[in-house]
Amino acid sequence: MSVGPRKQPPARGWFRENNVGVTFYHLGGCQTSGVNDGFDWRRFLALCLGKLTQGASRFLGRGGSSFPGRIILWVDPAFIRVMAGKMARGTLVVTGTNGKTTTAKLVASILGAKGWGVCRNGAGANLIGGLAAAFLNAANFWGKVRCQMALLEVDEATVPQATGELQPAAIAVTNFFRDQLDRYGELTNTVELVRRGLREAGPRTVLVLNADDPMVAGLGKGYPGPVLYYGVEEPTLGRREKERDAESPPCPNCGEQLAYTVTYYAHLGNYRCPACGWARPRPEVRLQRLRSEGSRGYALEMGTPQGTIRAKLPVPGFYNVYNALAATALVQICGVEPGLIVRGLEGFAASFGRMERLRVGGTQILLALVKNPVGFNQVLQAVLEDHGPKVILFLINDRYADGTDVSWLWDADLERLEGGAEFAGVIVGGLRAEDMAVRLKYAGWPPEAILMEHKPAQALERAIGLVPPGGIIYVLPTYTALLEIREVLQRRGWARPFWEES
Amino acid sequence: MELKIGHLYPDLMNLYGDRGNIIVLTRRCSWHGIKATVEEIRTGEEKRAAECDVVFIGGGQDREQKQVAWDLRDRQGPALRAAAADGVVILGICGGYQLLGHEFRTGTGEVLPGTGILDLVTVGGGKRLIGNIAVASDLLGGKTLVGFENHSGKTYLGEGAKPLGKVLAGYGNNGEDGTEGAYHRNVVGTYLHGSVLPKNPWLADYLLAKAVERRGGTLKLREIDDQLERTAHAAALHQVGLGGKMEN
Numbered sequence: 001m002s003v004g005p006r007k008q009p010p011a012r013g014w015f016r017e018n019n020v021g022v023t024f025y026h027l028g029g030c031q032t033s034g035v036n037d038g039f040d041w042r043r044f045l046a047l048c049l050g051k052l053t054q055g056a057s058r059f060l061g062r063g064g065s066s067f068p069g070r071i072i073l074w075v076d077p078a079f080i081r082v083m084a085g086k087m088a089r090g091t092l093v094v095t096g097t098n099g100k101t102t103t104a105k106l107v108a109s110i111l112g113a114k115g116w117g118v119c120r121n122g123a124g125a126n127l128i129g130g131l132a133a134a135f136l137n138a139a140n141f142w143g144k145v146r147c148q149m150a151l152l153e154v155d156e157a158t159v160p161q162a163t164g165e166l167q168p169a170a171i172a173v174t175n176f177f178r179d180q181l182d183r184y185g186e187l188t189n190t191v192e193l194v195r196r197g198l199r200e201a202g203p204r205t206v207l208v209l210n211a212d213d214p215m216v217a218g219l220g221k222g223y224p225g226p227v228l229y230y231g232v233e234e235p236t237l238g239r240r241e242k243e244r245d246a247e248s249p250p251c252p253n254c255g256e257q258l259a260y261t262v263t264y265y266a267h268l269g270n271y272r273c274p275a276c277g278w279a280r281p282r283p284e285v286r287l288q289r290l291r292s293e294g295s296r297g298y299a300l301e302m303g304t305p306q307g308t309i310r311a312k313l314p315v316p317g318f319y320n321v322y323n324a325l326a327a328t329a330l331v332q333i334c335g336v337e338p339g340l341i342v343r344g345l346e347g348f349a350a351s352f353g354r355m356e357r358l359r360v361g362g363t364q365i366l367l368a369l370v371k372n373p374v375g376f377n378q379v380l381q382a383v384l385e386d387h388g389p390k391v392i393l394f395l396i397n398d399r400y401a402d403g404t405d406v407s408w409l410w411d412a413d414l415e416r417l418e419g420g421a422e423f424a425g426v427i428v429g430g431l432r433a434e435d436m437a438v439r440l441k442y443a444g445w446p447p448e449a450i451l452m453e454h455k456p457a458q459a460l461e462r463a464i465g466l467v468p469p470g471g472i473i474y475v476l477p478t479y480t481a482l483l484e485i486r487e488v489l490q491r492r493g494w495a496r497p498f499w500e501e502s
Numbered sequence: 503m504e505l506k507i508g509h510l511y512p513d514l515m516n517l518y519g520d521r522g523n524i525i526v527l528t529r530r531c532s533w534h535g536i537k538a539t540v541e542e543i544r545t546g547e548e549k550r551a552a553e554c555d556v557v558f559i560g561g562g563q564d565r566e567q568k569q570v571a572w573d574l575r576d577r578q579g580p581a582l583r584a585a586a587a588d589g590v591v592i593l594g595i596c597g598g599y600q601l602l603g604h605e606f607r608t609g610t611g612e613v614l615p616g617t618g619i620l621d622l623v624t625v626g627g628g629k630r631l632i633g634n635i636a637v638a639s640d641l642l643g644g645k646t647l648v649g650f651e652n653h654s655g656k657t658y659l660g661e662g663a664k665p666l667g668k669v670l671a672g673y674g675n676n677g678e679d680g681t682e683g684a685y686h687r688n689v690v691g692t693y694l695h696g697s698v699l700p701k702n703p704w705l706a707d708y709l710l711a712k713a714v715e716r717r718g719g720t721l722k723l724r725e726i727d728d729q730l731e732r733t734a735h736a737a738a739l740h741q742v743g744l745g746g747k748m749e750n
Contacts, residue, residue: 412524
């Protein structure tokens with residue numbers, strides 16, 4: 001792969017010294033010229049087959065967001081590497097347990113404000129086939145691309161393979177929570193997978209890390225390339241004491257249990273190791289002030305290498321504040337001006353099923369994916385902050401992509417809904433509706449108040465029937481249930497097909 | 503009637519919804535008219551598990567399991583063994599179940615000491631045994647138990663422990679001899695997550711009844727409307743291809 005003229009990035013600490021005018025140019029974006037631009041029959045065949053399957057798949061009403069990608073890679077295993085090489089401004093990768101999709105969409109919104117064409121896997125297809133499909137979307141039959149940049153969310157377990165192929169300019173890591181244990185084994189394995197991926201990426205890749213998550217921040221320790229940290233520096237938003245639990249991770253340096261002065265949620269907070277002294281790195285992009293505006297979102301003030309940025313974030317849920325910080329940090333390395341960052345954040349529309357707002361007549365539907373206890377708790381918190389009339393619909397599936405073990409429902413803090421007194425109705429649906437019903441019963445909901453309706457379409461009907469005028473239906477689906485309910489909404493013309501999402 | 507439920511190592515051994523079992527025990531106690539208090543016991547703490555009526559120990563990741571294994575041997579172990587002999591109800595799930603045995607020889611050749619309360623040993627296996635599981639429980643007169651297992655350790659019972667049940671679908675103790683879990687007196691160990699007690703309320707009530715009985719209680723457990731739990735149990739059986747065949 002040819003490498004254009006660029007400066008070698010200096011070591012860590014660099015962002016502190018060069019706080020203005022950091023441009024992407026420094027950071028090893030791959031260059032277009034000379035990279036396999038000749039006609040390649042294999043690639044042509046791969047693209048034809050890919051586009052054909054994609055067309056067929058969409059005609060059948062499926063998204064085709066990863067299957068065509070797998071076909072392409074079968075015909076042309078080098079496809080991702082070659083296409084990534086065509087991105088004039090390189091590739092940005094977002095990984096981590098929660099917040100990948102929203103962070104990527106926030107970055108896209110900001111880069112959109114900047115006017116750059118970005119190639120994305122917007123529908124959340126983040127395994128290797130989904131990455132290939134993203135490039136397939138951006139390319140014509142001859143393999144020419146319209147985009148200058150790729151912005152891809154990548155599943156944690158796919159990071160080693162993906163970074164080797166993509167040679168990204170930057171990798172942002174959001175957080176590590178327990179998720180899908182039946183797939184990846186234990187959390188430490190997940191962190192190791194990502195660490196392995198960073199070695200594949202090579203030393204020119206910039207790391208963008210959540211300073212408040214020690215498991216993430218630990219990735220920066222000993223990393224040879226530049227590292228940019230983001231985090232919350234508003235202790236009044238957090239809790240003082242840290243309740244010890246198995247998710248409070250060991251020090252990445254010496255293995256001792258970390259001590260916290262403040263936590264924001266789960267194990268995100270300000271920590272230090274009592275044994276070896278390793279502590280939370282000071283973030284370059286930091287939240288300084290935050291004001292909640294209820295279901296409309298937040299007003300936030302961030303300190304950045306480019307100075308203070310004040311913006312409205314039009315989506316509720318405190319975890320989205322972290323996503324906004326991650327996005328702001330990631331675009332620092334692209335040299336996006338503060339005014340455009342503000343425009344990008346304020347023009348953000350929630351991504352596919354992540355606090356996505358839809359309107360059906362006089363009723364609002366808020367779709368909020370739930371896939372692990374920490375994310376579930378954060379969504380419940382956001383629901384509780386809305387004191388208006390509301391109905392809640394849980395759609396729980398246990399297919400492979402959801403995690404086949406539903407035990408995690410018992411780790412989510414459903415008790416905080418206090419038996420559902422605030423709700424005009426509760427419906428459980430999906431393949432494991434019964435499990436959710438039992439969970440609610442033990443969280444204090446009267447069993448007779450829990451309506452069970454396995455099929456998403458019927459469950460939604462029930463919710464619409466129950467919601468008071470002007471109320472909100474909160475739909476909390478697992479991943480495959482989200483795809484199903486989205487399809488129902490789309491068939492009725494209430495939502496756009498997800499592959500048309502920007 | 504008042505019962506004290508000891509939750510051993512809630513900070514380290516709490517994988518896969520083990521917390522659900524504590525939620526179910528306390529809720530069902532209140533439905534039965536029993537006052538329940540939960541005492542959390544962490545590594546290094548002097549609080550004695552033996553003073554409880556029911557002791558619960560969940561599963562953990564490898565690193566955490568190692569941490570508690572030594573605490574269990576040196577601090578809680580002797581008292582816990584005495585408690586077991588005294589008829590205290592003990593429930594161990596997955597990693598906690600393994601530590602109720604003599605030892606756990608891990609895949610890396612390390613030997614974690616167990617409490618030896620149940621006559622069994624566990625050896626690290628290559629393949630992880632993952633998936634939905636259903637068991638016909640000898641302990642509960644053939645009633646079925648459903649859950650989800652996820653373990654790489656393979657457990658083999660000795661003479662002194664009886665299997666909790668026979669595997670109807672899934673792997674169980676080792677994926678070889680068709681047994682799942684183990685029990686001896688009032689000590690029960692199992693690989694079932696799910697969580698195990700919510701969808702198998704008869705196991706929860708069995709444990710509570712044993713605890714009440716040990717305290718010399720004459721209290722008869724109340725009939726609880728378990729309609730939802732039974733529906734969920736039936737759905738789980740259906741999922742492993744046993745729909746309609748089992749009656750509880």
